[in-house]
Amino acid sequence: MAHGAQNKFRLTEHQTNALxxxxxxxxxxxxxxxxxxxxxxxxxxxxxxxxxxxxxVEDRHALERIGxxxxxxxDLLCKIAGFAEITDEEYHTLESCxxxxxxxxxxxxxxxxxxxxxxxx
Numbered sequence: 001m002a003h004g005a006q007n008k009f010r011l012t013e014h015q016t017n018a019l020x021x022x023x024x025x026x027x028x029x030x031x032x033x034x035x036x037x038x039x040x041x042x043x044x045x046x047x048x049x050x051x052x053x054x055x056x057v058e059d060r061h062a063l064e065r066i067g068x069x070x071x072x073x074x075d076l077l078c079k080i081a082g083f084a085e086i087t088d089e090e091y092h093t094l095e096s097c098x099x100x101x102x103x104x105x106x107x108x109x110x111x112x113x114x115x116x117x118x119x120x121x
Contacts, residue, residue, distance in 0.1 A: 006087035011080060013054050019080050020052065022098055023070040027119040029103065041069035054082040068117070076115025090114060 011019070024032045032040065038048045047062045049055075057063055060074065067077040076094075079086040086094070097111035107116050 006089055008085040008087050010082045010085055011091075013052075013082070016054055016081055017052055019094070020070065023072060023080075026098060026101075026103055027069075027071040037066070037069060041065040051077070051081045056083060057081075067115075071117050071119035073115035073117065079115075 020037075021031050024030070024037070028040075034048045034052065035045055038045045041048070041062075043062045043065050047057055047059070047066060050057050051066060063074040063077055067074040070077065072080070075084075078084040079090065080094075093110055093114050097108070097114065097116050101107045101111045101116050101118075103119055105118070107118050
């Protein structure tokens with residue numbers, strides 16, 4: 001491997017769903033069922049199911065709405081949903097951001113750069 005090169009990979013469906021649950025906890029203080037997430041995002045249940053099952057979602061607006069409902073950008077949602085590759089470094093930053101960026105607190109720069117947004121109830 002060349003110096004400075006990053007391993008890139010796609011998250012598994014299990015990783016995707018575990019991260020979505022953690023994002024829901026971060027934003028809402030509890031897990032949501034798929035219908036509740038769809039309602040919070042104001043999208044059809046099909047879009048949420050597709051995210052959870054790592055099936056492509058072509059509608060960028062729906063991705064943005066679901067990302068916003070989870071307190072992240074659409075680009076980060078695409079990585080979490082396995083639609084785009086994530087680097088080892090991004091994944092480790094993502095994991096650390098759950099502790100570094102709790103509900104209602106300022107989002108540290110490394111978390112904001114990854115795609116975390118400040119969340120309120």
